[in-house]
Amino acid sequence: MLKIIVASLLLWASAASAVTLEQLQQRFASQxxxxxxxxxxxxxxxxxxxxVSHGNLLIAQQQGLWWHQSTPFVMTLLLDDKRMVQTLNNQPPQVITSDSNPQMFQFNHLLRALFQADEKVLKENFTLDFQDKGNQRWTLGLxxxxxxxxxxxxxxxLAGSEFLERIDLDDKQGDKTHIQLSNTRIKPPQLSDEERTRFAGP
Known part of the structure; x- marks a missing residue:
């Protein structure tokens, strides 16, 4: 689950047509x-x-992350400041709270700083390799x-242009995860009633 959370929340840090980290941070405020x-x-x-899995995601600054995998099986993950709720194939949801697993939520708070593209926090936690590829394309190695x-x-x-398009994760277990993002939308800039219900959860 941590790998899914990282991959999804990094979307905020990277959704930009910027060519510098400072511009990424400025762009964040408008997304x-x-x-x-x-x-x-x-x-x-x-x-x-x-x-290989397919799905869609929704990230809202005030509410959190909603990650929905549709194939090869249905799985929904909801993450906010106080809980993580996983629902698998319409089974009863599994709920992890900040009280029951404080380490998970310490990790989550670090990620919140990360997806705000806070240059100070990024430099404290990562060695950065940011490259402007021209024509508004960029890569960021962490x-x-x-x-x-x-x-x-x-x-x-990470790599993208106007929005983040690709995330590649290389983990300590020798596994590799490649996430290709498409059809990225930032409008409307508010949640619909149906989207709000996704964050209601148990």
């Missing part, structure tokens, strides 16, 4: 809601075939240097 479709391909050490991220990932690579 209160992001919607996107994803294709996730996981290459797991010891498995011959990669695992090599963790602080816990808990350095215990999970070797490196995180």
């Amino acid at each position: 209160p809601i992001i919607r996107a479709d994803f294709v996730q391909t996981r290459t797991i050490s010891g498995m011959a075939q990669p695992l 090599t963790p240097k602080a816990a808990p991220l350095n215990m999970i990932f070797n490196r995180i690579d």
